[in-house]
Amino acid sequence: MTAADRQNSEAQIEELFEDYEYVQDGDVMIGGVTTVNSHLAFVTAIPSERILMCLFPPLYYYKNLLAFFYAVDEINKNPHILPNLTLGYHIYDSCADPRKAIKSILHILSGPGKVVPNYSCTKKKVVGFIGDHYSRTTLPIAQLLGIYPYSQISYGATDTFLSDRFLFPSFFRTVPNDYTTYTIICHFLRYFGWTWVGIISSDDDTGDTETSLLTNLLTSHEICVDFVLKAKRKSPHYTNDMDESRYMIKKSSARIIITCGTFNSIMQSFLYYVNDVMHDRTLILNPTFSPQIVNVLDYHQVFNLSLLFDLRHGKMPDMESYFNSFHPSKNPKDLILESLWIVMFSCLSGNKVKNELLSIFLKMSLHKCKGTESLNDYLLSVSRGNIFQMYHAVWSLATALHNMDITRGHQSADHQIHQLTHKVHHYIKAMTCSTDGSERKCFTEKGEQQPSYSIYNDILLKRNYRALRAVASYNVSAGSDLEFSISTENIRWKNSEKEIPRSQCSASCKSGQRKVTSSSIHLCCYDCAPCSEGEISNKSDSENCMKCPEDAWSSENRTFCISKKIEYLSYSEDIISVAFSCLSTFFCILTTLIFVIFVSHRDTPIVRANNKNLSFVLLVSIMLSFLCVFLFLGRPVDITCMLRQICTGLLLSISISSLLAKTITVYMAFKATKPGSVWRTWTGVKLPNCVLLICSSIQVVICMSWVTLCPPFQELDTQSYREKIIVQCNEGSDLWFFSVLGYMGILAAVSFITAFLARTLPDSFNEAKYITFSMLVFCSVWIAMIPAYLSTKGKYMVAVEIFAILTSNAGLFGCIFFPKCYIILYKPEQNTKSYIMSRTA
Structure with missing residues (x-):
């Protein structure tokens, strides 16, 4: 290899290992950290240095990034918001890694060159931040930004810890927290009488936190957990662990299984391994799983006829044509788009090192593409994910800046908005939104939007086609009241009888019986005993029998009270x-x-x-x-x-x-x-x-x-x-x-x-x-x-x-x-x- 070739190869490697960064100048700058690439790998560079590299950008993550670009472009074209000011951005890909997320924030705050904490050499300071997608990256960002303080709006973090307004007074999010989501799921379980469930969780901090929260909520709603399975990384005992997990699912009488944590490649491998024992188990997927289930063909038994909890999306402009306009030929500096083209269409890029690494990691052969490939078909088949939450987060921050600019008398950006960045969160809290003809605050006291959920019946058809049928909806009002509607007749169930599955530890006690404690440690496991004489139960699964009034006695089957006959020596009857x-x-x-x-x-x-x-x-x-x-x-x-x-x-x-x-x-x-x-x-x-x-x-x-x-x-x-x-x-x-x-x-x-x-x-x-x-x-x-x-x-x-x-x-x-x-x-x-x-x- 000549010196020129070696120099060119080193340049390509350096370019490959650079952080994915997007910058657009503007009078007002907002910072952002978003998750696009979902796979991390340590790669040894030429100088024998191990560097963390982001790989495999899923399309549903990239759509969130495009939603960010679209919202900024729409705001800059709108003369009624931030007039005479342009909105710019400085955004990084965190690769779902907390280390890269913190590094990205420090880069944005310090400016170009070497990162120096608490020092900035940028001409235009950022006024707020958007991101991130996951709680594990959002939490350290919020802790860091809370020092200065900067307003931060997350479009996907759900950790309940972030609701603490004392620790995070300037943190907001356009998604509900896990407590609200899992409370809705518990309510849904009680509606169908499912008191015996299983949990499948990712083996990480997010999975542990959500599993603990969900278990406590289930217990408070008198629902018992039969098993908790963790999707573990590969190890010498991986096969034995997977066999044990399959056995636990197979022997369990729980027909409802709830997912927790992060849907990553490890979780995908776990579900693929237990696919054959899930034919009669209904999976309940929380909103964080919904945008990530793409390759469903290999998991037909798992996801078919599952119940998908998803956030209800508001009115959105038509973004599809905007999304489809992105092409490597039109955006040669977009390295993520280049990687996406390799992943989606197996196209060779101009970076030989990237081609070699991705072909090894993705186990595919790359070829030279014609340039006519389009994302249009894929964009329609992929879930919308969090694009509305991202879109609304950008608009919320821009609206708050606009309201602050109006309040301060349309002063210049340098003398007004930049000097009052610590005031932005007050304007975010004061924002109002129109819902059903009435005005209400966009964010609650905890800095969250009032959630509305849609529950879909996920039906997998031929040729890897999904049909999502809306079967229920939940709205949480400002007073924490729950409004819901369920269309049970529209749900297709995952059993041979095509009926509502029964997921209980013990058989239902019939009318005329009551529950009695069994030898099991679970409260949901019980025996049935007939009501005593003079007592009745007129519904199934009664905790206690009701005593008949003194002038009545119980029927033969102890289901209703019969008025007693009055006896004395009567002139008319004896x-x-x-x-x-x-x-x-x-x-x-x-x-x-x-x-x-x-x-x-x-x-x-x-x-x-x-x-x-x-x-x-x-x-x-x-x-x-x-x-x-x-x-x-x-x-x-x-x-x-x-x-x-x-x-x-x-x-x-x-x-x-x-x-x-x-x-x-x-x-x-x-x-x-x-x-x-x-x-x-x-x-x-x-x-x-x-x-x-x-x-x-x-x-x-x-x-x-x-x-x-x-x-x-x-x-x-x-x-x-x-x-x-x-x-x-x-x-x-x-x-x-x-x-x-x-x-x-x-x-x-x-x-x-x-x-x-x-x-x-x-x-x-x-x-x-x-x-x-x-x-x-x-x-x-x-x-x-x-x-x-x-x-x-x-x-x-x-x-x-x-x-x-x-x-x-x-x-x-x-x-x-x-x-x-x-x-x-x-x-x-x-x-x-x-x-x-x-x-x-």
Whole structure:
């Protein structure tokens, strides 16, 4: 190689390793750092020096750069903004590398020559900066520019840390932060009931930050993460790592996978490796992924029918003709465009070293092109990416400068705008935009635009053609309210059933069931348990069952409450009530007839025997006892609850006391017939009246104490039966209730024993044997009633008590008065004093 050839080669290498720089002079200069080349490589130069070189400029990145040029050109042609001033720029390609980004900023601030921090030899100072695309390059730029301070507007950085207005008061961006984006994604997941998801992230700082943020947001929205996979760089264990990732995706029940971080060549390799296990997994792509998915043919299983979150673009001028005008022949100094032509069309450039390096890295053979190649077809097929955000960023900065120039009275650029660069961010914050006919600030308090999202169904068709179908939209208003609309019917799903995929750890709990914690560490993994009796759940996946009201009970499948039936002895619904009413009325009438008969024959011997007054008292008390049955029928209330037990206990006690007095009268009469008997003084009406009064008074005292201290009251028994409510009387105190029954039992026992002992005594008409039999019936009925009463509930318990009252009263009534009535009505000859005296003699 001759010295001239060597010198020419070194010049080409030096040119190759130069930073990609674009400069256009103007009265007002703006600086810029944008990502165009996405691949970095260390190359050893001729002097044995390793230099960082940018390679592989994707077209969607280059469109952002063209949008910058277009916006500046449009502003300079517009007479209504920055009049009499031209807008210039000084912009570098950061290659998505923070080191090159910082170096570019220092070059712009210092001017030509050696970079000297905090020193500038430029004639025209910049008034603001645009960029960068990624958070990892934007963050150090913002930290550096915040020292001076310069206003900075990013068109793609989404890191939530940049929203801190204390650290970055002059930083703005035309995209929302990650927190807002992932909150929208979480809302979207909850809408479809997806609570079990996976995450695929790039293995870098951006991926780690976004994964941590997303995981926390998912947890706050009660969504669990089954796995987090990182797209790692190639290493000795790369194959094993990829196989393990494929296995985790394949075995997971999560059908929804969310992407995080940066879509770079490493992420592309990862997705290509797991392509075959993604056939039934729906991928959710965040807005940073959307402009970068170009070569979709090799990732058909991954991206087909995925859901793409993208920022909604505003009205944009027609840039396509402007973009298509760029050609290496027209722009020979555009080194990025030259590299793009090599990448897109495999064209040889004038730089042999570049040709050799790119052919090695891109693994392609280059040829000499005809010069008729055009970007037009590619521009139409490539996503718009962030061109609107770039366009709006440039216009926002120019508008702020224009407003500041107007406010300061159209002074010259050198004496006004350049001297007030630290004031620019105040005018950016004050900018207003027209939305739906109303004016609002273009940037929020955090220096961000209020985002509007469109969700697309990414459909991959034949010949590497994509069709994006809009299926939903989200708008975040100034008050942080969320407005959304989803067209579920327009979404094509990635499963054989063509239905909404189910992405849950556990099967959905049906209506009538509730979730219970399982042994898994995830809250989203649970078991299903049926609701308890009296509880329901009327929707699927209920956390808790709802308790039915006290007047209702749960259905068989525990899905709804059924009103409980109200149960009591009703006149209209229970035939047994009608029967008891008829029996009570019949016996009451019968007792009244016998009472009339006795009154009409009150002077006959058969009536006068054994104290006719006691017989009248006994008849009245029995008649009233029959009427007490009506206190037990119908819906009980507090007053009937008090009267039913007290009246029954008092009247039965009076009846038994009357019988006891009758028995004692017979016994005393027999003892008094003996000569010199001391019992003669006790004969007459005094003793039976005292017995009746004393024995009845004790029961009166017991009943009055009961009513005063613990009166019975109405209550609703909702626990004994699930399907009905028993309207019953609560006795208030079981002690007082059984005291009434106990005293009545003692009276009955004493009366029975006394009558049994006096049954053989000679008398003109001895009732003792009838009283003995009647008390035997009475005691038998009430002794049998007590266990039956205690073993039943509701209306049947009341029916047992009514039956005992009717039977015991009928026994007393029949055994004592039927024989006398028979003699009075059918054997009147025996109802004479001569007949009775003859029998006694």
